[in-house]
Amino acid sequence: MLKNIVIFGEPATGKSTIAKKLSFKLPNYKIVESSDGLIVPIARHFKKLPSNYNTLLYSLEKIVDKNLAAKAPINRKDAREIFSSLVKQYFPSFIAETFENIYSKKYPTAPLIFTGVRGYENAKYFKKQGYLVVFLKANKEDILERLSKKRGYSKKEILNELKEEDRLYLTKKIEKEADLVFNTSTICVAEIVDKIIKSLIPKKIQECKKCINTNQNPFIKFNKEGYCDVCEIYLKNFDKKALAKELALFKSFIGSGKGKYDIMVGLSGGKDSSATLYQVREMGFTPLAFTFDLGYFHPYIYRRAKKVAEMCGVDYEIIPVRKYITKKMLRSFRKMADLYKRDKKEEFVKDYVAGRREYQGVVRPCWVCRELIIHARYFEALKHGVRAVAIGINEWTSLKQSTSQKKLVVSAIRKLKPFPDKPAVYIVHFPFLIQAKLKDTKKILKKMGWNYYHNVQSNAASCLLACAAEEPLCKNLGFHPDTTRLAREVTVGFLTKKEAKRALQRVRKCKYSVPQVLKKAELI
Numbered sequence: 001m002l003k004n005i006v007i008f009g010e011p012a013t014g015k016s017t018i019a020k021k022l023s024f025k026l027p028n029y030k031i032v033e034s035s036d037g038l039i040v041p042i043a044r045h046f047k048k049l050p051s052n053y054n055t056l057l058y059s060l061e062k063i064v065d066k067n068l069a070a071k072a073p074i075n076r077k078d079a080r081e082i083f084s085s086l087v088k089q090y091f092p093s094f095i096a097e098t099f100e101n102i103y104s105k106k107y108p109t110a111p112l113i114f115t116g117v118r119g120y121e122n123a124k125y126f127k128k129q130g131y132l133v134v135f136l137k138a139n140k141e142d143i144l145e146r147l148s149k150k151r152g153y154s155k156k157e158i159l160n161e162l163k164e165e166d167r168l169y170l171t172k173k174i175e176k177e178a179d180l181v182f183n184t185s186t187i188c189v190a191e192i193v194d195k196i197i198k199s200l201i202p203k204k205i206q207e208c209k210k211c212i213n214t215n216q217n218p219f220i221k222f223n224k225e226g227y228c229d230v231c232e233i234y235l236k237n238f239d240k241k242a243l244a245k246e247l248a249l250f251k252s253f254i255g256s257g258k259g260k261y262d263i264m265v266g267l268s269g270g271k272d273s274s275a276t277l278y279q280v281r282e283m284g285f286t287p288l289a290f291t292f293d294l295g296y297f298h299p300y301i302y303r304r305a306k307k308v309a310e311m312c313g314v315d316y317e318i319i320p321v322r323k324y325i326t327k328k329m330l331r332s333f334r335k336m337a338d339l340y341k342r343d344k345k346e347e348f349v350k351d352y353v354a355g356r357r358e359y360q361g362v363v364r365p366c367w368v369c370r371e372l373i374i375h376a377r378y379f380e381a382l383k384h385g386v387r388a389v390a391i392g393i394n395e396w397t398s399l400k401q402s403t404s405q406k407k408l409v410v411s412a413i414r415k416l417k418p419f420p421d422k423p424a425v426y427i428v429h430f431p432f433l434i435q436a437k438l439k440d441t442k443k444i445l446k447k448m449g450w451n452y453y454h455n456v457q458s459n460a461a462s463c464l465l466a467c468a469a470e471e472p473l474c475k476n477l478g479f480h481p482d483t484t485r486l487a488r489e490v491t492v493g494f495l496t497k498k499e500a501k502r503a504l505q506r507v508r509k510c511k512y513s514v515p516q517v518l519k520k521a522e523l524i
């Protein structure tokens with residue numbers, strides 16, 4: 001079934017023209033004009049409108065007639081009066097709901113084009129019902145000229161009319177709800193019609209040959225062979241020898257600690273961090289296992305992590321990181337809370353784009369958190385006299401085109417050296433460094449006797465903030481927020497496509513909203 005269309009717009013912006021042209025190109029569609037299709041039939045009942053909506057609906061169904069308007073045209077002032085009293089007597093989205101009720105029954109198999117409908121509440125209703133909401137606008141001079149030609153109004157009369165329309169129908173607000181907005185002063189009718197038709201065709205989903213990235217994510221591009229750009233760069237630049245050198249560097253830190261420990265290991269008690277801790281200790285390190293306290297981890301994480309550390313015979317600390325929060329981070333948390341409060345699709349997409357392009361986004365909690373975590377890892381490593389921090393991340397740390405070298409470096413270790421006079425700290429993506437696969441990790445867990453979590457999970461399993469964000473992100477972006485992260489685990493061969501997809505299948509419902517979690521953590 002094709003999508004229904006509804007065309008809103010300011011007066012004299014070409015709504016009927018576009019609807020007509022659309023119906024030529026889309027012969028299956030039925031076109032219904034608001035005045036002919038609803039306002040005139042209602043006008044017949046206007047003097048004695050039944051107070052019961054169902055009674056009115058029933059009688060309207062009987063008298064709806066295409067030729068009625070020609071016989072009994074209605075002027076704008078009367079139409080406005082009818083609109084106001086209907087809204088008052090029944091409910092704000094009266095026109096939209098009645099339209100839908102009557103015409104989806106009258107044409108049960110045909111998709112519909114509604115035009116000439118007014119009112120912000122009606123636009124909202126149509127959008128909720130999955131209609132393609134089109135909004136037409138035009139430059140003011142053009143509207144003035146068109147109306148004076150069409151209706152012979154004076155400039156003053158037109159301006160009053162426009163003001164009245166906007167006051168009553170909140171026409172300008174509709175622009176924000178619309179799926180498509182066109183300025184008919186700058187785009188020709190044919191082009192508008194083409195764009196509307198194009199947007200009706202559902203996009204074919206393309207998935208990468210190797211990983212689970214799809215074209216639903218606007219940032220993923222595909223090459224001719226069907227690989228996504230991430231896989232393409234990775235496969236072209238992965239170098240086993242470079243990784244072997246990094247492993248040697250990593251091992252050189254054994255016994256290098258200034259105090260009791262020579263490494264810190266980030267631990268949530270999930271499968272990857274638990275296996276990492278165990279293996280790092282087996283290598284001969286003396287680790288300190290730690291969990292950062294951000295104020296929004298599930299409380300059970302700390303109990304679980306402590307248990308794993310005990311099993312490995314390793315010291316464990318919960319490290320509060322509040323002291324590393326900067327004013328800039330607090331601003332980002334506030335921005336995030338506002339974004340989720342408004343819950344608007346366009347804003348989510350816009351922020352996601354900014355996040356991918358310039359690291360300016362706040363829509364993904366991990367983006368905001370990352371800065372804080374990196375900060376905290378660096379200073380805590382210095383404080384504990386260690387040079388390396390190992391974490392259970394199954395993918396590379398960086399994949400960037402360097403300007404000096406032709407080749408990219410697929411690296412498992414990130415060197416942090418923010419100050420020239422202070423030592424460097426090395427952040428190690430341990431499973432990737434040793435090229436572990438999920439089956440290897442499972443073997444290690446078995447050896448440890450740790451059966452806690454076998455399945456691959458989204459970030460929301462341990463982080464309340466990610467959990468609260470998961471559903472709104474899926475809804476507003478059209479794909480699971482962890483897709484890119486798990487796609488990279490598939491790229492490196494840690495997971496199979498099937499395992500990654502299974503992890504993304506379930507969208508977690510959280511009993512708290514993002515602003516609630518942030519408030520609880522005292523971040524806003």
Ligand SMILES: [Zn+2]
Pocket residue numbers: 208209210211212213227228229230231232487491
């Ligand atoms: Zn890929």
